[in-house]
Amino acid sequence: MRVLLVAGSTRTAAVPGLSAAGADPDLRGHTPAADAEIVEYGQPVRSPVVPVSPSGCPTPAAVTRAVRETLGFDSTVVDGGLAEPTAAGTVTVGARPGGDIREDDPVPTAPGAYEAARQFGRKLPEDELLVAESVPGGTTTAMGVLRALGEPAAVSSSLPENPLKQKRAVVTEGLDASGLEPGGAANRPKRAVRRMGDPVLATAAGVARGALETDTAVTLAGGTQMLAVAALLRHDGVDRRLDLATTSYVAADDTADLAGVADTLDVDVTVTDPGFDGRDHAGMAPFAAGEAKEGVGMGGALALARRAGVPMSEVRTSFAEVYDRLLDASDDSG
């Protein structure tokens, strides 16, 4: 079993109001690099920033790392278009940072990254893979891909109030710029992700496709962004069983309709609740209030812990330790 974290960027995240990943917009470009470091080392290393939302919600990478410190798992970070250096080792598939989807060709590296990631996925010797993502602005590009494919495009948000109106406006503008009608890229997944997506979606879909081709069990570890990956796979002719593992926060997000979209795409969903509600903890309360919700494989990691019989209380204790370490690192860098 191996967790593959695809980390990258899209300039779509710079549209004001779309993303809560990282407090300072100027530093948001470092979030995926820092997330990869937190999963790998337990704290930021090269990244000058600890990803925390404006209201103090830590990155969900802290939960994934907490599970790792409890359970242990192998992981590999795939460069899905990182805009900043990271101290985590990264596998290269040719993905470059994605542009704003309101441009006509924001992700020209998507088709190549999809194919290179597919070859990588084919060759991985693991029996089981969890594929996770870190890309600020990723729910908007997920919506873009779902709309381009003609699938239901109700996506979640890292913000407590989902800015769906802004997302829809950005996606509509993007479809116009790409000369696409909704559904205009149906059965053309590379076109959909190149014109309306981001390099992380392309890379994650490619690696999942390659792994599935060689009978590796794949769990898409994430929320509605990973549903967009599932949609890309379905529109590429993949008819195998697809599993998705996410958090209770995404499942409870009425603006997203995870269950409905998953049903449409024939995706089996596992939902895990870390039990953060009602805990008097500064790192847990924001999640309980609906921030962040998911990302960096949080829901998949929680599902791993549950499957291994690790009590959620143990995950929470580990999370509190990781959180304290991140606060210390934040003080050091501040």
Next chain:
Amino acid sequence: MRVLLVAGSTRTAAVPGLSAAGADPDLRGHTPAADAEIVEYGQPVRSPVVPVSPSGCPTPAAVTRAVRETLGFDSTVVDGGLAEPTAAGTVTVGARPGGDIREDDPVPTAPGAYEAARQFGRKLPEDELLVAESVPGGTTTAMGVLRALGEPAAVSSSLPENPLKQKRAVVTEGLDASGLEPGGAANRPKRAVRRMGDPVLATAAGVARGALETDTAVTLAGGTQMLAVAALLRHDGVDRRLDLATTSYVAADDTADLAGVADTLDVDVTVTDPGFDGRDHAGMAPFAAGEAKEGVGMGGALALARRAGVPMSEVRTSFAEVYDRLLDASDDSG
């Protein structure tokens, strides 16, 4: 504790007769990439080759992986100038493949890689690091660095018969091309490694230096190449304790004088014997006959196993499993 594997290349390896790392000279460039994959995944993934010497000696990466499968340890691969893609995640410090040391400026990226690696080493949160290498031709560049620094330059070899005469000729030609007398780069380690070394030596020395600066315990995991790293550190003014962990095969190599050079450089040496002598095993016999000897952290990994109380018999059993897997992979790719 983390194992840092610095993997890279030097065109010096293309000089006929210098290196046994990889049977086919045309495929030797893939050896460090494959070594990184073997440590990370237990077998080659993207690499089209299983590193085996002309006489059938498997890469020492198989021993390091065997210890990993027995003991478990975290690892990170640093790109010290890889010439071929690898499926192992790699950290970038700006190192590019090294040229032949008979050129006047074979490693122009060495000073920058040294500094970037040093910053990376400074920021790593580990208490303890093992720094390992994979670079075919690396004992010749190690000799080049030791000669440029004016240190005793008796180096080991991956071949049973150390081609010292050829190495000395290449190094002499390199010193001439660089306008250096022996000792001409004393106290100028970046100059020594840029003109007479390889990007792996520069990167390994940089990361070790940075880690030592922040009170991380560093073990140089390797043979005479790692003595060249120690020499670079001493000539950069590092007066802290330096530890080196290597195999009984390097320690027993009379052509190399590990103990003497280590004494000159004030390096504490740990020697570990995997007990391959007298075993009727096709993967162990070549080591017992003096092939390969060390590399990819083999001696350091064996020392970790011993320290953890893992019996060498268990390491050998694990090695036999890894070896069989590599043979299967070799059949698949052949």
